Amino acid sequence: MALAQPGARVLQMGAGFIGCIIMEALAARGVQLSVVEMGDRMVPRMMGPTAGGMIRDWCESKGVAVFTGTKVEAIEPGTPLKVRLSNGQTVEADLVISATGVRPAIGFLEGSSITCLQGVLTDASMQTNVPGIYAAGDCAEAFDKVSGKTIVSAIQPNAAEQARVAALNMAGQSASLKGVTQINVLDTLGMISTSFGNWEGVHGGDHAELTDKAAGRHLSLQFDGDVLVGCNSVGWTDHVGVMRGLVEGRVKLGAWKQHLQRDPTQLMQAYLASAQAQGGWTGADDARRR
Ligand SMILES: Cc1cc2nc3c(=O)[nH]c(=O)nc-3n(C[C@H](O)[C@H](O)[C@H](O)COP(=O)(O)OP(=O)(O)OC[C@H]3O[C@@H](n4cnc5c(N)ncnc54)[C@H](O)[C@@H]3O)c2cc1C
Structure with a gap:
């Protein structure tokens, strides 16, 4: 008998990127789902408090029990399993899934x-x-x-x-890495969120934010000088390529920074005016297509 059958009690450890993808499949099977995340919000390594909070509210509205700021302390064997949480509660589960992250398996290099x-x-x-x-x-x-x-x-x-x-x-040629792409586009039970670059912001940088919780929309932009260095969005599927283009291209926004601070939704206009004038990022065509 499948453990994740409809009505089964499933507890998932971890509400990161992979955990949210797994949740989608579990919810589609109709299980009773609980998610335990030790961070203070869902997707804490990708999303700020507002975005993480909106994703949590969305999941709860879909019937998922979400425990944040909580660790799994022990799993007692038996039928059902008894999962002891750091908040003092014990949750019964037919299936426990661990989605607590990846770590490079580099132990064999110890001592080298x-x-x-x-x-x-x-x-x-x-x-x-x-x-x-x-x-x-x-x-x-x-x-x-x-x-x-x-x-x-x-x-x-x-x-x-x-x-x-x-x-x-x-092979004897010369090539160098231009940077590390930090792009995440996540679908959590139908709620789309994104994070690009330095979404937590930089020391001394400016920040612009627009949040409409009722409409399930949030946009947070982080600047270093007049360059957009990172952003988070929830419920925002327009111009995702533009967010990437501005962040990765380190496009100097000039006066468009102030426009974006007043109205963060003007990303496409800012991109067209600034990036193309400067020769832009090589992904400009992608961005225009979106
Ligand atoms: C569930 C899941 C969903 C993901 N979704 C996305 C996504 O939507 N978008 C995205 O961009 N990325 C996603 N990723 C990440 C993506 O899969 C990885 O970034 C990518 O596979 C990394 O490639 P890699 O070659 O470095 O490692 P891997 O693809 O993991 O390959 C490493 C290989 O090395 C082998 N190996 C390990 N140690 C040794 C050893 N000592 N000797 C010999 N062989 C060894 C392993 O068995 C494995 O076959 C996801 C990952 C997971 C787990």
Whole structure:
């Protein structure tokens, strides 16, 4: 008998990107779903408090029991399983799913001379500190121009681009990584949210926000000077390519920054006026098509 049959009690640990995708499938099967997230909101590594709160409200309106700021402390065997939470509650479940994140499996490098932080540290050519040894993909920690930090960004476009750069250098050509793409477009039970670049903002940077909870729409823009360095959106499917183009292209917005601070919805107009005038990002055609 399938454990995730209609009516089954399912508890999912983790409400990150992958967890939200799994929830979609579980909800479609008609299970009684509880989600436990240790962060103070849903999708805490991608979404700010307003966006995370809206996603939580949306999930609860669909019948999902959401526990944030809560850890699973123990799972007692039996039928049903008894899941002990850090808030003192015990939830009964027929099935427990762990969606608590990915971590590079780099333990085998312990004791080697290859420098590892969260992942295997590389330079812009994807070479480690040991000449001739390269890393790429989910195991690599590469420099991200947008945030100014090295990060592990475990998404497919980064893996493919890092592999291309590593391969060219290994074959004796010269190539360097332009940056690490930080793009996430998420569908949580039908609510679309996005996060790009430095969505938490930068020290001393400006911030513009528009939130209409009743309409399920939220847009948060983060600036460094007159450059859009990151954004979060909920319920906003127009011009997603423009958000990416402005962030990755580090487009200087000039006077358009003030326009966006007054009305963040003017992203397409800002893009057309600023990016194209400056030669723009190479994904301009993508952005125009959206
Ligand atoms: C459920 C899920 C959903 C995802 N959805 C998206 C998405 O919507 N969009 C997106 O962009 N990305 C998504 N990703 C991330 C994406 O799959 C990864 O970023 C991408 O696969 C990374 O490629 P990779 O080659 O670095 O690693 P992998 O694809 O994981 O390949 C690594 C391979 O190396 C093998 N391996 C590991 N250790 C060793 C070893 N010591 N020796 C030999 N072989 C080894 C593994 O078995 C594996 O086959 C998702 C990931 C998951 C898990």
